[in-house]
Amino acid sequence: MRILVTGATGQIGSELVPALREVYGRDNVVASSRRRHGSLGDPFVELDVLRRDELERVVRDYKIEAIVHLAAVLSAKGEQDPALAWDVNTNGTINVLEVARANKVEMVVIPSSIAVYGPETPDNPGDIAVMRPKTIYGISKVVTELLGEYYYSRYGLDVRGPRLPGVISWKTPPGGGTTDYAVEAFYEAVKRREYTFWVRPDTRLPMIYMPDTIRAFLLLMKADSSSLTVRFYNVQGMSFTARELADTIRKFIPEFKADFKPDPLRQRIADSWPKSIDDSRARRDWGWKPEWDLESMARDMIENLRRVLVGSG
Numbered sequence: 001m002r003i004l005v006t007g008a009t010g011q012i013g014s015e016l017v018p019a020l021r022e023v024y025g026r027d028n029v030v031a032s033s034r035r036r037h038g039s040l041g042d043p044f045v046e047l048d049v050l051r052r053d054e055l056e057r058v059v060r061d062y063k064i065e066a067i068v069h070l071a072a073v074l075s076a077k078g079e080q081d082p083a084l085a086w087d088v089n090t091n092g093t094i095n096v097l098e099v100a101r102a103n104k105v106e107m108v109v110i111p112s113s114i115a116v117y118g119p120e121t122p123d124n125p126g127d128i129a130v131m132r133p134k135t136i137y138g139i140s141k142v143v144t145e146l147l148g149e150y151y152y153s154r155y156g157l158d159v160r161g162p163r164l165p166g167v168i169s170w171k172t173p174p175g176g177g178t179t180d181y182a183v184e185a186f187y188e189a190v191k192r193r194e195y196t197f198w199v200r201p202d203t204r205l206p207m208i209y210m211p212d213t214i215r216a217f218l219l220l221m222k223a224d225s226s227s228l229t230v231r232f233y234n235v236q237g238m239s240f241t242a243r244e245l246a247d248t249i250r251k252f253i254p255e256f257k258a259d260f261k262p263d264p265l266r267q268r269i270a271d272s273w274p275k276s277i278d279d280s281r282a283r284r285d286w287g288w289k290p291e292w293d294l295e296s297m298a299r300d301m302i303e304n305l306r307r308v309l310v311g312s313g
């Protein structure tokens with residue numbers, strides 16, 4: 001399968017592209033982003049998803065059969081520039097879906113986000129639950145999901161995607177989401193032994209470690225279409241409070257000092273999201289099961305960040 005990945009230089013793409021190349025072959029995975037940076041090798045093309053004509057040219061030139069659409073403006077960054085977030089997240093998605101439909105692309109994979117939920121969503125929501133988000137990012141992700149379902153039922157385009165919680169990783173810094181504190185805490189713990197969380201200590205959110213995120217993408221992409229009962233599936237790795245994260249980091253870095261100074265905007269976003277999500281349908285339909293919990297993730301994050309940031313194991 002020849003795959004185009006949009007927004008490939010971000011937090012997820014920089015690890016998903018190598019994993020896809022491993023499975024589908026290097027030359028079959030074309031990475032793209034607005035500008036070339038980071039360590040992704042060729043094939044790579046500069047591609048702005050708002051340019052439908054360029055997108056179409058790339059899909060034709062490379063005989064693309066599947067698109068993994070990662071280009072987006074995330075939650076916290078989206079609140080700085082709501083018009084841009086709306087434009088990239090909804091018009092970028094329409095462009096991808098239209099080009100896919102017109103060029104007989106077989107599959108479009110688009111990650112959604114727990115940001116589709118809102119304060120009216122009941123605890124531990126399943127895949128079909130109340131979705132009244134309060135951020136422009138969440139609103140654009142609801143639209144993305146609805147468009148994906150529409151292109152599937154109207155045109156038979158196989159659109160599917162994991163609905164992700166906060167993704168934690170050490171290779172590429174996150175791009176401006178509300179859960180980024182959970183990544184920054186590790187960086188700062190390793191670099192300076194202290195971190196000021198921008199949320200209250202009791203803030204609990206669902207999260208997932210990058211290796212599980214990559215596995216979720218690969219499993220969902222391999223799943224037989226006949227086994228899918230929805231197009232967007234909750235996947236969760238773990239759920240923890242900011243204080244539990246600080247306490248777990250302290251098991252490995254005993255001097256770690258955590259402060260909590262909530263930032264009103266991002267705290268409000270965090271408070272509007274569910275504390276955990278129900279991913280039982282993904283488990284049933286395509287065998288999803290996370291492999292990493294808070295403690296095993298913390299050990300792995302700290303080992304790797306020590307190696308890359310301070311050069312000791």
Ligand SMILES: NC(=O)c1ccc[n+]([C@@H]2O[C@H](COP(=O)([O-])OP(=O)(O)OC[C@H]3O[C@@H](n4cnc5c(N)ncnc54)[C@H](O)[C@@H]3O)[C@@H](O)[C@H]2O)c1
Pocket residue numbers: 006007008009010011012013032033034035047048049050069070071072073074088092111112113114163164165166167168173174175176177179
């Ligand atoms: N990281 C998370 O915690 C998380 C959680 C839930 C869902 N997601 C979803 O996963 C996907 C990837 O997220 P990420 O964390 O890698 O984001 P990121 O911000 O790290 O990367 C997004 C990439 O898109 C690129 N981009 C932005 N506008 C573009 C445009 N017009 N054309 C082409 N490229 C453009 C950016 O340069 C960046 O490289 C997004 O759809 C996001 O909503 C991420």
